[in-house]
Amino acid sequence: MSLDTATIRRIASLARIRLDESEVQQAQAEINGILGWIEQLQEVDTDGVEPMAGGSPVAQAKARLRPDVVTDGGQADAVLANAPDRQGEYFGVPKVVE
DSSP states (O other): OOOOHHHHHHHHHHTTOOOOHHHHHHHHHHHHHHHHHHHHHHTSOOTTOOOOSSSOHHHHHHOOOOOOOOOOTTOHHHHTTTOSSEETTEEOOOOOOO
8 A cells, every 4th residue: 555645644634743845755664664564464374363452461460450549648738849830739831722
């Protein structure tokens, strides 16, 4: 699969990235190279290979899980002690949207 320059411009537009003409050509070459690697990976025979959820089974067996309990509630003063701007129990931040 190969992408043309119009598709690259559309991807850049959706990603809110401004590309010059030389950058469009470079991005096209890079993305087409990535798609070529994906095509190579799809050709690999994976029959009989069990999927892995991550890491080795030994590492997963040794993982210690803690109970999912909220333990940091009610500490607004400690959390906001070094805040540059504080508004009650919240961080004060500049307005970004008008």
